[in-house]
Amino acid sequence: MDTVADLGRSHIRIARPTDNLTAVVAFYRDGLGFEVLYEFAGHDGFDGVMLGRPGAGYHLEFTRAAGHVAGRAPTADNLLVFYLPDEAEWRAAVDRMERTGCRAVPAFNPYWDRQGSTFEDPDGYRVVLQHASWPAQA
Template identity: 65%
Template sequence: MTPRLRVARPTADLDALLPFYVEGLGLEVLTRFTGHDGFDGVMLGHAKAPWHLEFTRSDHPAPRAPSLDNLLVLYLPDRAEWQVAVARMQAAGFAPVAALNPYWDRQGATFEDPEDWRVVLQNDSWDL
């Protein structure tokens, strides 16, 4: 069985994040929940992908990004697909920002969500 990955983080405002991740990154809302032991949340991703992002809101504080180098990196090896992804982010109103580590600017574009967390769209393959 292929392992599955969930990346989870708190947010102060679920609805403020949705334009960035749904309209900009093109992720789907897989499910939403409210009142689950004091947490509301949303799962984003692609229905058949072995990963998704979870954002939760509760009465607990949700800090902004701790540094400019906290990154979620999405590898898009096909140049045309990468260009479409970057254009979709810009059409949704999100301009690229300079990466703290210049490595990410060589073949990628970095974007900040409304809470200063960064996502890199990397035009490269992930060959380990």
């Protein structure tokens, strides 16, 4: 009998490279309110920062590799979506992004504009602050 891992209970790390580590960290820390959970420098040629909330089931990791160009997002539809069903919390999240100088951009998929606001990070990856519950009703 095979043992099957319960991935629904695992912690998830969403990791990607960047050429703009300082600006990307500021976007997610100052704009979205994430905390720096861990930082490293010069680890086998990599520098990195992990951001999130203590106790959350996920965190984001951004790395920079010496001599490597990461480039920009391959499309305008590379998204992280955060569902915020409470109107006051959603409005506060959007306001926080705007206070840091971020402006909403039109979503590639117009679905996200109906109940959300989309923001583009310094690498062209997008974050949607969606005023809805998950699972959302389409």
